[in-house]
Amino acid sequence: MLKNYLKIAWKVLGRNKFFTFVSLFGISFTLAVLLIVATMLEDLLNPKYPEEKGRRTLVVNEVTMRDEDRSSMSRSAASFHFLDHYVKKMKTPELVAINSNGNSATAFVGDKKLALDLRYTCENYWQVFDFDFLEGKPFGSTELDNNAFVAVISENTRDQYFGLGEQVVGKTIILNGVSYRVMGVVKNVPFFRGSTAADLYLPYSTVPWDYRRVGFLGGFEASILAHSRSDFPALKAEFNDMVSRIDIPEDEYLQLLEVEAKTLLEHIASEMTASDRNPVGMFLGILIGGMFLFMLLPAVNLINLNTSRIMERASEIGVRKAFGATAHSLTIQFLVENILLTLLGGVIGLALAFIVIQILNGSGWIPNAQFKVNFIVFLAGLSFVLIFGLLSGVLPARRMSKMRIVNAIKGGES
Amino acid sequence: MIKHLFKLIWNQKRKNAGLLFELFFSFLVLFAVLTFIIYNMSRYREPLGFNYKNVWQLDLSWNALNEEEQLAAQQLFQEQLKNYPEIEKFSFTNRNTPYGSSMHINSAGYGEKRASSHTFIVDENYQDLYEISLTEGKWFTEADMAAGVRPVLINEILKDELFGDEPVLGKEFQAYGEDPGRVVGVFDNYKYEGEFSNSTAQMFLSPEEGHVFSSILLRIRPGTGANFEEKLLKDLTRIAKGLTARVIYVDDNRKSKLLQVWLPMLIFLVISGFLIFNVALGLFGVLWQNINIRKAEIGVRRAIGATQGNIGRQFIGEVLVLSTLAIFLGTFFAIQFPLLGVLGMPSWVYLAANAAAAIVIYLLVAFCAFFPSRQAAQLHPAIALHEE
Numbered sequence: 140m141l142k143n144y145l146k147i148a149w150k151v152l153g154r155n156k157f158f159t160f161v162s163l164f165g166i167s168f169t170l171a172v173l174l175i176v177a178t179m180l181e182d183l184l185n186p187k188y189p190e191e192k193g194r195r196t197l198v199v200n201e202v203t204m205r206d207e208d209r210s211s212m213s214r215s216a217a218s219f220h221f222l223d224h225y226v227k228k229m230k231t232p233e234l235v236a237i238n239s240n241g242n243s244a245t246a247f248v249g250d251k252k253l254a255l256d257l258r259y260t261c262e263n264y265w266q267v268f269d270f271d272f273l274e275g276k277p278f279g280s281t282e283l284d285n286n287a288f289v290a291v292i293s294e295n296t297r298d299q300y301f302g303l304g305e306q307v308v309g310k311t312i313i314l315n316g317v318s319y320r321v322m323g324v325v326k327n328v329p330f331f332r333g334s335t336a337a338d339l340y341l342p343y344s345t346v347p348w349d350y351r352r353v354g355f356l357g358g359f360e361a362s363i364l365a366h367s368r369s370d371f372p373a374l375k376a377e378f379n380d381m382v383s384r385i386d387i388p389e390d391e392y393l394q395l396l397e398v399e400a401k402t403l404l405e406h407i408a409s410e411m412t413a414s415d416r417n418p419v420g421m422f423l424g425i426l427i428g429g430m431f432l433f434m435l436l437p438a439v440n441l442i443n444l445n446t447s448r449i450m451e452r453a454s455e456i457g458v459r460k461a462f463g464a465t466a467h468s469l470t471i472q473f474l475v476e477n478i479l480l481t482l483l484g485g486v487i488g489l490a491l492a493f494i495v496i497q498i499l500n501g502s503g504w505i506p507n508a509q510f511k512v513n514f515i516v517f518l519a520g521l522s523f524v525l526i527f528g529l530l531s532g533v534l535p536a537r538r539m540s541k542m543r544i545v546n547a548i549k550g551g552e553s
Numbered sequence: 554m555i556k557h558l559f560k561l562i563w564n565q566k567r568k569n570a571g572l573l574f575e576l577f578f579s580f581l582v583l584f585a586v587l588t589f590i591i592y593n594m595s596r597y598r599e600p601l602g603f604n605y606k607n608v609w610q611l612d613l614s615w616n617a618l619n620e621e622e623q624l625a626a627q628q629l630f631q632e633q634l635k636n637y638p639e640i641e642k643f644s645f646t647n648r649n650t651p652y653g654s655s656m657h658i659n660s661a662g663y664g665e666k667r668a669s670s671h672t673f674i675v676d677e678n679y680q681d682l683y684e685i686s687l688t689e690g691k692w693f694t695e696a697d698m699a700a701g702v703r704p705v706l707i708n709e710i711l712k713d714e715l716f717g718d719e720p721v722l723g724k725e726f727q728a729y730g731e732d733p734g735r736v737v738g739v740f741d742n743y744k745y746e747g748e749f750s751n752s753t754a755q756m757f758l759s760p761e762e763g764h765v766f767s768s769i770l771l772r773i774r775p776g777t778g779a780n781f782e783e784k785l786l787k788d789l790t791r792i793a794k795g796l797t798a799r800v801i802y803v804d805d806n807r808k809s810k811l812l813q814v815w816l817p818m819l820i821f822l823v824i825s826g827f828l829i830f831n832v833a834l835g836l837f838g839v840l841w842q843n844i845n846i847r848k849a850e851i852g853v854r855r856a857i858g859a860t861q862g863n864i865g866r867q868f869i870g871e872v873l874v875l876s877t878l879a880i881f882l883g884t885f886f887a888i889q890f891p892l893l894g895v896l897g898m899p900s901w902v903y904l905a906a907n908a909a910a911a912i913v914i915y916l917l918v919a920f921c922a923f924f925p926s927r928q929a930a931q932l933h934p935a936i937a938l939h940e941e
Contacts, residue, residue, distance in 0.1 A: 247783045436828045440831055
């Protein structure tokens with residue numbers, strides 16, 4: 140029976156090519172766009188190179204200070220003093236890594252200028268994050284203690300400064316007029332990895348300003364690695380307790396200290412929504428709402444089209460009914476047709492998404508990003524499509540199967 | 554005629570409800586996208602008020618230098634920068650410069666009135682460097698700065714907020730918190746946050762005695778490259794040991810700032826374009842199908858004397874009435890934005906977007922209905938009636 144339905148469905152799709160094209164276009168493009176967006180989000184939200192341990196990492200990257208009547212406030216990244224003196228001494232974490240954010244260095248090659256994003260990091264940084272070293276190794280506490288001017292550079296920086304694929308460990312790179320010895324070369328990191336994207340990494344002991352100054356606001360952030368995700372509540376509790384115990388000198392104007400240890404999702408959500416209250420809920424709400432709105436129009440369009448398409452076959456239905464087909468079996472038949480159509484659209488959509496992502500990866504429009512269509516994302520997309528197909532098929536099919544035989548044979552006009 | 558069309562639509566209400574919803578939703582999408590675009594383009598058309606070409610921004614990080622060392626270095630820089638033929642003009646300023654990411658807002662007052670103002674602390678050469686035009690008075694000079702009360706320039710918006718229609722030149726007011734300032738001039742547009750930004754209340758404030766600046770703007774002779782930049786940075790760090798300096802090309806900053814608006818605009822356009830194209834194709838299919846089903850009706854009308862034009866007009870008229878309904882419904886929602894004033898855009902933007910969205914919908918529908926209607930009109934009465 141099913142085989143028959145499929146055969147008929149295939150014939151029908153071929154008969155009215157315009158309708159088939161319009162439906163397939165709507166389905167496949169909608170799915171392709173959703174898949175591409177979902178793939179990018181998956182890459183952004185799911186821990187990836189070199190933040191593979193991101194699932195059990197909390198970040199501290201924003202400190203807010205207010206005065207007592209909350210009329211003035213100051214917000215920035217944290218100070219080295221706060222992270223080194225308080226956060227690093229916590230008991231629950233496995234490791235705490237400190238790195239700076241938003242620094243840059245200028246280097247010159249011939250008559251070309253390189254503007255490089257730079258992070259000052261501590262020795263734990265290389266344990267918390269799993270960088271792939273193409274050559275050399277990271278710096279450790281020896282280099283930090285000896286105040287050594289050493290650098291870990293990215294593949295990109297190496298290619299631009301020394302030349303494509305050179306062996307560079309031990310060579311000298313001049314940054315902001317200061318000489319550094321290259322210790323290692325790491326694989327590039329895409330720009331949207333909040334804690335690890337940079338062109339070069341230097342030991343914090345070479346920071347040129349007075350970074351050990353006492354205070355809470357500064358240019359540093361910390362990544363706290365927990366033994367496991369289940370430690371998060373304990374870790375956050377210890378963190379909040381530690382913050383509440385901090386004594387702020389009375390002559391300071393800003394007396395209230397607000398700082399939080401956040402998960403990656405919490406961090407991205409609060410950055411995207413700029414909201415203080417439940418940013419995660421808002422972020423997911425906007426995402427899901429946006430996708431729903433985006434799907435609504437093609438879905439309504441598909442329903443309208445399906446209704447018309449079925450209307451056209453009114454006389455066929457009339458004849459089948461006259462020969463005893465039940466409303467039930469007619470509904471099933473139309474649903475099978477519709478699902479076949481949506482699956483076909485889904486396959487085309489997947490292919491489209493795949494091609495677009497390959498082009499994106501190859502073009503370098505999004506620096507250093509390598510997106511992959513994830514199987515789960517694909518399954519989610521496909522189930523979306525099936526629901527889409529069912530919803531847009533059920534309504535017209537039911538209406539048609541209820542039509543009176545006389546009207547149907549006459550050609551519609553229910 | 555219209556009444557008749559309504560009746561026809563009502564007779565097919567189930568089928569038309571789908572179309573109506575589709576058109577209504579398309580209208581809302583268009584309204585949102587067009588509001589965004591019209592608003593930004595109206596911002597873009599307003600003059601920028603300064604010339605960013607060939608300007609370099611030299612950002613200074615004083616690091617561990619103490620205040621005396623900083624001041625001494627600043628004096629030396631003043632002399633040193635005059636020596637380079639590559640530098641046409643230069644001006645010292647705080648970090649809140651055009652296309653940068655910093656802003657500084659402070660509260661100013663005159664009599665009972667208070668207003669918050671974007672405040673730029675700059676030196677006497679700033680106007681000359683950025684070619685800012687004044688509507689009244691003159692930029693401050695070193696003589697003005699030595700004369701006691703700090704000279705200040707305000708823009709028209711701040712002038713209106715604080716002084717209203719009073720003449721302002723020479724007036725003293727609380728320019729910087731409680732610190733007094735004396736108005737020496739009024740300046741025109743200065744959209745330092747970029748072409749797409751809103752004009753706000755602003756003032757240029759002369760520095761206090763002993764103020765240490767954090768940036769230097771350089772107008773560079775065209776064609777100057779990284780070689781000079783390297784030399785300049787080397788010279789400056791030789792003068793002030795421990796200083797870190799970097800050069801930002803203002804033109805690069807401008808591009809990335811503009812991209813922050815162009816990019817979403819492009820994405821919205823592409824997405825709404827896709828949605829509308831999808832709807833157009835669907836509409837075309839549905840209309841075509843509808844007309845095919847109504848062959849008998851067409852035959853009868855032709856047989857009793859309706860012309861081809863009559864038939865064509867009837868079908869186009871039907872969809873136009875339907876889209877008018879959808880647009881009315883959409884306008885009801887759209888009109889809430891200016892009424893409630895939620896997004897703080899001027900009302901005319903919403904009205905223009907509403908009208909533009911309506912026009913696009915009408916054009917789209919008329920275009921989609923044209924071919925099926927013509928096909929219907931060209932049906933021979935005999936063939937059309939044959940179906941019956």
